[in-house]
Amino acid sequence: QRFCSQCSAAITLRVPPDDNRMRAVCENxxxxxxxxxxxxxxxxxxxxxxxxxxxxxxxxxxxxxxLPAGFMELGETTAQGAMRETQEEAGAQIExxxxxxxxxxxxxxxxxxxxxxxxxxxxxFPGPESLEARFFPLDQIPWSELAFRxxxxxxxxxxxxxxGAQFPMHHYDIPLPVPD
Amino acid sequence: QRFCSQCSAAITLRVPPDDNRMRAVCENxxxxxxxxxxxxxxxxxxxxxxxxxxxxxxxxxxxxxxLPAGFMELGETTAQGAMRETQEEAGAQIExxxxxxxxxxxxxxxxxxxxxxxxxxxxxFPGPESLEARFFPLDQIPWSELAFRxxxxxxxxxxxxxxGAQFPMHHYDIPLPVPD
Ligand SMILES: [Zn+2]
Ligand SMILES: [Zn+2]
Numbered sequence: 001q002r003f004c005s006q007c008s009a010a011i012t013l014r015v016p017p018d019d020n021r022m023r024a025v026c027e028n029x030x031x032x033x034x035x036x037x038x039x040x041x042x043x044x045x046x047x048x049x050x051x052x053x054x055x056x057x058x059x060x061x062x063x064x065x066x067l068p069a070g071f072m073e074l075g076e077t078t079a080q081g082a083m084r085e086t087q088e089e090a091g092a093q094i095e096x097x098x099x100x101x102x103x104x105x106x107x108x109x110x111x112x113x114x115x116x117x118x119x120x121x122x123x124x125f126p127g128p129e130s131l132e133a134r135f136f137p138l139d140q141i142p143w144s145e146l147a148f149r150x151x152x153x154x155x156x157x158x159x160x161x162x163x164g165a166q167f168p169m170h171h172y173d174i175p176l177p178v179p180d
Numbered sequence: 181q182r183f184c185s186q187c188s189a190a191i192t193l194r195v196p197p198d199d200n201r202m203r204a205v206c207e208n209x210x211x212x213x214x215x216x217x218x219x220x221x222x223x224x225x226x227x228x229x230x231x232x233x234x235x236x237x238x239x240x241x242x243x244x245x246x247l248p249a250g251f252m253e254l255g256e257t258t259a260q261g262a263m264r265e266t267q268e269e270a271g272a273q274i275e276x277x278x279x280x281x282x283x284x285x286x287x288x289x290x291x292x293x294x295x296x297x298x299x300x301x302x303x304x305f306p307g308p309e310s311l312e313a314r315f316f317p318l319d320q321i322p323w324s325e326l327a328f329r330x331x332x333x334x335x336x337x338x339x340x341x342x343x344g345a346q347f348p349m350h351h352y353d354i355p356l357p358v359p360d
Contacts, residue, residue: 001185001186002185002186002187002188003183003184003185003186003187003188004183004185005181005182005183005184005185005191005204005213006181006182006183007182007183008182008183008188011185018308018309020268021253024185033185034251035254036216036218036219036251036252036253036254037219037252037253037254037256038216039216039217039219039291071214071216072216072217072291073201073216073217074215074216074217074289075286075287075289076217076286077284077286077353078284078291079284079353080286088200098351099282099351102279102282104257104258104259106255106256106257106260107255109254109255111219111252111258111291128198129198169349169351171278171279171349173257173259
């Protein structure tokens with residue numbers, strides 16, 4: 001951020017009064033431009049013991065498989081956003097279930113939310129952000145071709161929870177990745 | 181948002197290619213300025229069957245009582261943010277417990293997270309955002325003087341859950357308020 005979005009004056013980085021961290025401050029109009037983490041909302045949808053994955057047509061992680069998910073938009077709930085992303089990326093008809101994973105990803109400045117859902121049909125109509133959408137039996141999940149650690153860990157919890165047929169909400173952090 | 185924060189050119193509101201909603205677009209440098217919901221993170225801290233509340237020294241809801249809470253910052257987890265806010269607003273020493281409520285507040289473009297916590301001392305050192313911080317017995321919670329509906333509903337869940345001494349995570353929406 002270099003310029004004030006309210007008045008176009010140049011931004012100063014400084015700690016405002018009664019604050020304790022650097023902010024983008026406009027000395028011309030007085031606006032303080034805060035930045036905050038973003039939420040990613042998605043769905044783990046199930047059809048006859050198979051889980052819905054989409055192969056990404058966009059960066060990052062082009063060609064990798066993901067649960068349908070994307071940034072939460074203004075004016076919607078996490079549930080509404082998760083359903084919207086499932087429609088946009090997979091064209092799947094689903095009945096949304098409970099919130100299943102809530103994952104802090106501080107190095108990405110994000111919180112991820114995945115809901116469980118039941119697919120109402122096997123028909124899929126992937127949108128422009130997906131090369132392909134497909135239901136995978138649990139023993140055929142492409143683990144080495146998954147796009148994100150929050151997708152991997154959510155699927156790991158699901159495979160484990162299926163053994164006891166109990167699906168409690170899981171909350172955890174994804175720590176900073178270890179450099180390769 | 182009237183000007184591009186990258187190049188200071190005037191903003192155009194339009195739907196970008198491959199998108200489906202209006203964005204703040206810069207025709208000069210090509211930047212698309214997205215806006216997303218913000219997370220509020222807070223704590224329900226308990227000392228000897230009493231809950232910690234702060235009386236607000238800032239708007240909105242000046243003089244009303246709240247659980248310590250505030251906007252999540254970049255680079256922190258929801259848990260770290262909740263602990264930071266408790267330190268800043270109440271100066272309380274706490275041991276953080278599990279995530280307790282996750283509340284969608286779409287009309288405010290927010291998601292609220294409250295953690296349970298155990299206070300390690302009765303000593304409180306309220307900061308400049310609080311007129312006062314105090315531990316309240318459950319039967320003396322100032323229900324009619326609470327600042328926010330997410331605070332009220334989190335405390336309601338806690339009072340109810342105390343009866344069975346089970347504190348599962350609760351996820352729900354706060355619908356649009358009915359006009360007065
Ligand atoms: Zn300005
Ligand atoms: Zn620009």
